[in-house]
Amino acid sequence: VQLVESGGGLVEAGGSLNLTCAASGGRYTGMAWFRQAPRKGRAGVACIHFNDGKTFYDESVKGRFPISRDNDLNRVYLRMDSLKDEETATYYCATDRVPFPCQVAINSPRSLDLWSQGTQVTVSS
Numbered sequence: 001v002q003l004v005e006s007g008g009g010l011v012e013a014g015g016s017l018n019l020t021c022a023a024s025g026g027r028y029t030g031m032a033w034f035r036q037a038p039r040k041g042r043a044g045v046a047c048i049h050f051n052d053g054k055t056f057y058d059e060s061v062k063g064r065f066p067i068s069r070d071n072d073l074n075r076v077y078l079r080m081d082s083l084k085d086e087e088t089a090t091y092y093c094a095t096d097r098v099p100f101p102c103q104v105a106i107n108s109p110r111s112l113d114l115w116s117q118g119t120q121v122t123v124s125s
Contacts (some may be wrong), residue, residue, distance in 0.1 A: 001025035001114060003093050008119030013085050015123075019078040021093030021116055029099040031076040033067065034109050035089035035121075042092070044106035046078060056102040085125035090118040 032047035
């Protein structure tokens with residue numbers, strides 16, 4: 001069971017990045033994205049249910065960070081637009097071996113037990 005991220009990097013404020021999370025070794029019912037800034041806790045960003053495509057977002061990213069999935073490829077994407085320098089953080093994707101509700105997971109990272117290695121996103125002002 002493995003979650004592998006790609007797509008982080010350095011971008012200027014106002015710019016965009018795309019993150020990809022590829023899941024292997026199992027089938028999952030949803031995926032969430034989190035971020036952790038220096039000296040802060042891990043915070044939920046976005047989440048998607050695979051069965052119906054329903055999405056959930058933290059208020060701070062609504063309208064800027066659309067989450068999407070490709071069920072056939074077992075991949076989830078996070079498009080990040082209009083990035084702000086305070087959004088510099090390590091970004092993670094996460095899921096669980098059992099079905100989970102996004103509205104709970106996005107506020108409770110400890111409820112998920114499968115995590116990617118993290119990818120650094122640095123937004124320069």
